[in-house]
Amino acid sequence: MAATTMEPKARKRPRKTRTKNVSRLPAIVASQLKANQIDLTPGKEHVICPDCENWTPITGVLGTPVLVPHHTTPYRDQTTIPHRCSSSYRRIVLDTAIDGWRAELTERTEVSATVASRRPTKVLPKPKTSSVPAASQLKPAPLSAEQVRRVFRQHQERCLACMGEATNQNGQTLPCPDGERLAVTVLRLLRQEPKRQALREFFAKERRRFDREYAAAALAKRQSEWAAVLHRVRQADQLRGAVPQGARRGPEVPLVTLVPRQAAAQPEGGQLKCEHCGATESSLADAVAAGWCRITRRPHCGRCANRFPAWTRTSF
Template sequence: MSVPTLEPTARLRRSRTRTPNVSARRALATSTLKPHQYDLRPACASLICPDCKTWVPITGIQATVHKLVPHHAGTAREDAPIRCSGSNRRVLVDVKYEVWQRHLEQGGAETDGRRSTRVTRKPKTAVAPAITQILAPLLDAKAALKLYEAHNRSCAVCAPSGRTRCTDGGRLAHLYAHKVRTEPARRAALTVREELAEQREQGLWLLREPQWASTAAAVRRADIQRVHDALEMKLKQLSPKLTPWEHADFESAITMLAKRLKQLSR
């Protein structure tokens, strides 16, 4: 005889939590909240709980008594399941749906049209200096006079009478006058700089002589020891198996090292 098997089936649960319990706290009026903090649409009536700052459904939105569903104060599956003190709190819907929707739309339009009050100033473009201003530090009195005369020959304003000058002509005339006035001082300063440079160079040479004298003896001993070591290494390479050409090269090298050693030993 076969035993019948019963498959477990899921029990149909209610879509919303319904309980007759009502919190003893004072009712929460929707007029005390901002339009974006609650939703009066019948399909998703909800608001932000002032205690836990999370969106909580409102039960009985189309009935007489409205209240928040029981909910936890933390994040689901992350924080401890602690019941929020705002659970089952009565909600006083004292704002009509049409008024709430109009306020929400007006707030969205104002936010979309809002523009930043920060002023971004464009950087000022620096005025490019004139050619005469660029060449001024490089010219002397004679060069400034030649440049001024060349301008007068080609300028239609400065050429006929010579009394009136254009902008460039006035700058060149001012440059020439400035160079004539400052030429003696410039030449004197240039002479002083040249003399100081010459004195500095002579001082360096005078300083090098005692420095070289203090190290000349040690350098001479090192050179003599180096030539002496090379001469000993060369003598060790002497062998009767050398060919006449190799023997000639050997003698030439020995002669040069001996001559160098004699020069250093004087």
């Protein structure tokens, strides 16, 4: 009877790790980890290594669970030299039930989704742009003959047709419409330049006349306002002078004499003196009636004060 041969059958590999090496580092407790830092799916146990922060398989789940020896960088990263992680063969205590871990992971996922939906979107600041003026507010820049002439010279230096180098198939020189248009514009502006200059001078003259009329009207208004109360001021000055020197009470009202900050600018003799032309006034009331003003805290007569802008003039 012939002997029969049987095919060899491989033995089942044990789930426990074959090495007895165990890291001296303290064991990792699964209950102290977050639900998203460990995976307790049966047959696919993984955990995030606390040293290299890479997902590392757990071996020996049925015996002594330890971390599989691994490198500090992922295995797909081939740019750096691999180094053995110090947490290789590190023990891990699986004291968390699978059902509890799944419930916590599901709850954490739902809470994260809810928080993400409640979180407002980032508000981006709008760029600060100036408002575009209306068509009626646009002011075209006036053309000058010198500007157009400069553009015409630059065109002549770059244009082949203006230099006579551009020809057609028959050898005829091609004209340049752009150069012709610029030349016509230069000649037109040169003819209109005297009229434009006269118009600019007329507007400048009218502007100066308006400024003089405005200053004169302001001075006349100031003088009329002071003239309306001048008689009361003079009566008060006369009554104050009639009171005996010993019967006066309180500080004197500076109707004729100057206040302390004005006395510094007044020369000896009790008169006001203009800092510009040297004109004088006998009293403060007469100076105000004549339109005197203070400019940089110095007295100026009405004629000299009108030479300065209105915002620099201060009444007494």
